[in-house]
Every structure is written in C-alpha cells, then in structure tokens.
Amino acid sequence: MGEFELIRQYFMPLARLHGSSSVxxxxxxDCAVQRVPPGSDLVFxxxxxxxxxxxxxxxxxxxxxxxxxxxxxxxxxxMGAEPSCFTLALTLxxxxxxxxxxxxxGLGNAAESFGLTLAGGxxxxxxxxxxxxxxxxxxxxxxxxxxxxxxxxxxxxxGSLGDAGAALDYLPAQEDLDADDSAAADKQFVLxxxxxxxxxxxxxxxxxxxxxAAIDVSDGLLAxxxxxxxxxxxxxxxxxxxxxxxxxxxRLKGSAATDYALHSGDDYELCATISEASWVGAPAxxxxxxxxxxxxxxxxxxxxxxxxxxxGSEATGFDHFRRKA
Amino acid sequence: MGEFELIRQYFMPLARLHGSSSVxxxxxxDCAVQRVPPGSDLVFxxxxxxxxxxxxxxxxxxxxxxxxxxxxxxxxxxMGAEPSCFTLALTLxxxxxxxxxxxxxGLGNAAESFGLTLAGGxxxxxxxxxxxxxxxxxxxxxxxxxxxxxxxxxxxxxGSLGDAGAALDYLPAQEDLDADDSAAADKQFVLxxxxxxxxxxxxxxxxxxxxxAAIDVSDGLLAxxxxxxxxxxxxxxxxxxxxxxxxxxxRLKGSAATDYALHSGDDYELCATISEASWVGAPAxxxxxxxxxxxxxxxxxxxxxxxxxxxGSEATGFDHFRRKA
Numbered sequence: 001m002g003e004f005e006l007i008r009q010y011f012m013p014l015a016r017l018h019g020s021s022s023v024x025x026x027x028x029x030d031c032a033v034q035r036v037p038p039g040s041d042l043v044f045x046x047x048x049x050x051x052x053x054x055x056x057x058x059x060x061x062x063x064x065x066x067x068x069x070x071x072x073x074x075x076x077x078x079m080g081a082e083p084s085c086f087t088l089a090l091t092l093x094x095x096x097x098x099x100x101x102x103x104x105x106g107l108g109n110a111a112e113s114f115g116l117t118l119a120g121g122x123x124x125x126x127x128x129x130x131x132x133x134x135x136x137x138x139x140x141x142x143x144x145x146x147x148x149x150x151x152x153x154x155x156x157x158x159g160s161l162g163d164a165g166a167a168l169d170y171l172p173a174q175e176d177l178d179a180d181d182s183a184a185a186d187k188q189f190v191l192x193x194x195x196x197x198x199x200x201x202x203x204x205x206x207x208x209x210x211x212x213a214a215i216d217v218s219d220g221l222l223a224x225x226x227x228x229x230x231x232x233x234x235x236x237x238x239x240x241x242x243x244x245x246x247x248x249x250x251r252l253k254g255s256a257a258t259d260y261a262l263h264s265g266d267d268y269e270l271c272a273t274i275s276e277a278s279w280v281g282a283p284a285x286x287x288x289x290x291x292x293x294x295x296x297x298x299x300x301x302x303x304x305x306x307x308x309x310x311x312g313s314e315a316t317g318f319d320h321f322r323r324k325a
Numbered sequence: 326m327g328e329f330e331l332i333r334q335y336f337m338p339l340a341r342l343h344g345s346s347s348v349x350x351x352x353x354x355d356c357a358v359q360r361v362p363p364g365s366d367l368v369f370x371x372x373x374x375x376x377x378x379x380x381x382x383x384x385x386x387x388x389x390x391x392x393x394x395x396x397x398x399x400x401x402x403x404m405g406a407e408p409s410c411f412t413l414a415l416t417l418x419x420x421x422x423x424x425x426x427x428x429x430x431g432l433g434n435a436a437e438s439f440g441l442t443l444a445g446g447x448x449x450x451x452x453x454x455x456x457x458x459x460x461x462x463x464x465x466x467x468x469x470x471x472x473x474x475x476x477x478x479x480x481x482x483x484g485s486l487g488d489a490g491a492a493l494d495y496l497p498a499q500e501d502l503d504a505d506d507s508a509a510a511d512k513q514f515v516l517x518x519x520x521x522x523x524x525x526x527x528x529x530x531x532x533x534x535x536x537x538a539a540i541d542v543s544d545g546l547l548a549x550x551x552x553x554x555x556x557x558x559x560x561x562x563x564x565x566x567x568x569x570x571x572x573x574x575x576r577l578k579g580s581a582a583t584d585y586a587l588h589s590g591d592d593y594e595l596c597a598t599i600s601e602a603s604w605v606g607a608p609a610x611x612x613x614x615x616x617x618x619x620x621x622x623x624x625x626x627x628x629x630x631x632x633x634x635x636x637g638s639e640a641t642g643f644d645h646f647r648r649k650a
Contacts, residue, residue, distance in 0.1 A: 024366065025468065028556070030403035030540055031370040031461070033468050036361045041349065044444075045356040046412040046458060050451030078355035087371040089414070089456040119369075126375030127452040131414040133371060136356070143350065143358050215355055231353070 006095050007123055010104035011088070014111050014118035021117040022137070023085045032120035034085060040137040045075035051128035056171055061099045063195040064130070065106025070197040071218070072132040073114045074268040077204035078216040079143040081136030083114050088121040089131040114201060138208070144272070148212040149232035151298040153273040156290040158200050160246040161221055165264020166253055167194035186248035197268040203289055207272055210282050214272040220263040221293075222309060225271055226302060232273075237303040238294035262304075331420050332448055335429035336413070339436050339443035346442040347462070348410045357445035359410060365462040370400035376453035381496055386424045388520040389455070390431025395522040396543070397457040398439045399593040402529035403541040404468040406461030408439050413446040414456040439526060463533070473537040474557035474598040478621040481604075483525050483594045483614055485571040486546055490589020491578055492519035511573035522593040528614055532597055535607050539597040545588040546618075547634060550596055551627060557598075562628040563619035587629075 025033035167190040340351040350358035492515040
C-alpha cells in the first residue's frame, strides 16, 4: 500500500470529526482553507516531538498520537483559545500499517476529545519526527499573553505538578509494573499523567476573563513562570509549600516531590497570574481548579521561600539541545 | 549559547520583515496570533523536508533555507493566495551556529522575496528535518481548487519543466563543475533551478480569475495533473511536443528532456486548467507565462499523444516511501 492510500485510510476519518468546523477545505488539495469567524483572531502554534528526545524509542503509537496533539493543544489552552483544527507533518522510517493504525487511533481520540479537526498534513520518510500545528480562535484581542502580569497579581497553577516528570523514571519498565509492588498504583497514576496529558482547554477559556498572563507548564514551573516574568518585566515570590503535588507523587518521591514539580513540565498544566480583585470575584468552580502558589512583585527575578533563584531561562529552562531523553 | 539565544539571534529578525503583516502576536508567546482580514479565508499548508530524502546530506544551509520556504509557498501559489506568514519546526542534530546563520540567511531572503513573515516555530534536537507551515489569505470562496476542471478546458503549465529534476544528476558535483565542460553553463542553469525555486505567487493570484483548477508541480506533471483529474473526475490528453522544456535541458538530456518534464517536480511550476473562453479573453501578459499542453476530456485517465498512461498516483506519482534521494 502506497503513501497516498495509507494516509487516506487512517487519517481522512480525522478530517471529518466536526461537521460544524470552520475548515472549509480539508486534506487533499494544495492547501487547507479555514474561515475564521468575524470578530475573531486566529491563534496557532507548532510543536515537534522527536523519537528518543521527546518520547522513548519504541513508544506506544497510540499513546504517541494522543500525546502529540495534547502537547500542541496545551498552547491553545494557555492563550484561552477555542480549538478548531490541526495539521500533522509525520516523518516515519517506514510506512508500517499497524503503527499507523494505532497512532491514528490515539490521535483521533485526542482530536475528538479536544475538538480539533484534521485540516491537512504531509507524510514523509525519515527518522520518526512529528510536527503538529494547532489552530484555535479567540475574540479579537482576547488572547491571554505572557506579558500582562503586574505586581500584586497572584500566581496560580492548575492541577498538580511533577507527576509526568516522575513518570520518566518508570517509563522503561512501563509494561511490567510488578503488581506486588505497593507503589504500583502510584506509578500507574504518574505514568498515565505522562501518557495522556489533558490540556486545560476549558480552564484556559475561562481564564480569559480573569488572568493577566498565562503559559502552559511544558518545561517546568520555574522555567515557564520565568517566561511570564521576563515578558512582563516583573518578578515573583513562590511559597514551596503551596505548590500542588499529588499524594501519589509524595508517596513515590517523598521530599523530592517539589523538585519534580519545579523542574518538569510534562503534565501540561497552566500557570497564570490574576489580580487579587479578580481572584476574589472569581467563581468557586474556577478557583477549585487552581492553587495560589505565590505573588508577582515589582523586583525582577524569581524567589522561592524568599531565596533568589538564578534568573533566566538558561538556568532553569528545558533546553532541547541539552536534555537527554 | 543556548537554544533560546540562538533562536532569538537568528530567527527573530525574520519576524519583523513586514510592518503591515496580519500577524499581531509573533514568536515568543505560547501561540502566534493572526488577524485574517474581513471577507477573507485563511489558506495554509504544511511541508516537511528531510535530509537525505528531500535534499542531499550536507546540503548548503543557505540554499536549504530558501528551498524549504519556496516549496511551502508554492502551495499558496497553487491556491491563488496572498502570502502572509509562516511557522518553522526545525529539528537539528546540534545547535551549530554557523549553520543556523547561513540557514536563516537563505530563509530570510526567501521570506522577504515571497512576502512571508515568521510568526512562530519550534526548535528541537534530532535528525535534520524541517517542517514549514505557510499561511496566506484569499477572498472568501476564492481559493483555486483541484476539483474544478471541466471537459473542454485547456491544460496549461508555467515556465519550463524538468530542469530541477535533471539537476539531481549533477548535485553531488555541484561545487566542482568543470569550467572547461561545454555543458557547464547548462548544468549551472538547471542547478540554480533546483537550489532556488521561484514559487509562482503572482501568477497564482492572477489565475484566480481565469483557472478552473490548479496545482503546483511538486511531484512531476503526470502525477500532479492526475491529482486534478481525480479530484475533478475528468481525464486529459497531453501533446508531448508542447510540454515546455528549456534549451539547457534539451542540450543536456536530448530526447530524454521530456521524460524529466513529465516525472520530476522540483521546479515548482504551476499546472492549471482554463476554459477556452477564459483563455481567449486572458491578457497577453498572463498567456506569456503559460503554455497550453493539452485538453481536459470527459473520459477519465491521462493520454500522452493519444496513448493511455496507467492511471492513478501509484503509477506516476512521487512516493516518499519509495523514492531514493
């Protein structure tokens, strides 16, 4: 079966997920065409995952399909955008039909879950590499930027942090977790957080009314909060005891749990800044999804329990050219 | 120098090329934001180039920068779209500063030439792979599709075909063309066609008023015309003697020149269909850029000088999973 047939068989169903989609020309022409609703801006982001760098060699293709789209959709969440469609540039060493079937299954489940229609793509031969561009829409001027944080704003994060980072310690053994291991359920929990990140799309949309800045935590809280601080030209103080960590992570990693929360980002939670007044006025259902971990301050730099962290993304960031998978 | 600094230094200037751009948030946030003009559709396409598959190992980075964006922009030309911006997903084995400098130079020259602003991107470590998504705009419903060809339409192509395909024969020796070789100038000509394809953006926009269907010739005239025929549910007859080939290609390849024109697509010319009435009424400057090579017919299939070509992309197409670089 040739490239064209494989693509048709496994990916075309993903182009027909949403009848109400703004995609008016989907895969199969030189370009796709999207009609952005009047009064809306187009919001888009491209992300690449490379085998052996961003996911383990031999990673399950259905997990990979989910994860690839989740990672990209998380950027839409951070801007508060409504998801619309995506393109996929898939580079594969060989056209393995079983792999494509499982990958497209995971990708399709994610697309359905996030409200994203496949608009187009390119399939090529080469080392396993996936680039996904996601498109969303937001009312004109309504996208949440990184640059809006102001001194006095509260720093909030969604969910719990560090779980997926801890999962990296258990990934090679993912298939043979010992059922007698009393930590098996906890390991399963953090592994699931790694395999199936849930981009905070609804939360991001809700934050549009309240947040002054937002970012998705893809590289770790320290690195990503630093991006907000630099873009907004402010600083922040964080209380370590307030950083939300799951009971499973604490049982697995003890006092190191907070380190995972600070330095790993594979959970794809959101970090946002909100003025005190907005926070007070925010509805309970929104507050329940967020934890206040600190405050924005006029003096630049990031302080943890009062101690300054070396500033700048070099010291704290995830750097793809340095990291080992 | 870390990833972030390299990206800033070499790519941020490409984000500031066009003051009048519709990009209202460029690189440096979770997503880019584009404001599509009222009454317009967004037109977009993603393309991947893999080292050793789509370009030779060790290919000059400045040529690669140009070629990567040209290949993608050619899809905008085929839809008749006005270029607006692009994203770049760049996967590199190492953060080689000289390579990045030269690559960004070629990419920047292409961006300037085509009217495309860098809106965002992702840089990762891995085997050299480039995915570019280009964005353009077109008046609502005005994009030229592959599916509009009707029996009786003329089949036209732009420029000359086959030059860049022939260049592949001379690529390994590109640096040491013998000046005494009487064919050196011809080889240089076809090599330049390969290294610096010129997407037919102005021609594509002009064709919006005249063409019933269009495609860019990326995989060879036979394969790409077949895409039009299949999408439009028609057939075509082509006269081989009318296929435009350059004098250089004829001198280099003799009677095989037409084979290059039929089977190689690296020139990135356009193939379009135009009703006889539109063709008669078309202005001279438009006709001068096009050559009539055949006619659309109601009976499916593609006929060359009356002999049927095995139909379907399997027989005639460029298949990335089969082709050797």
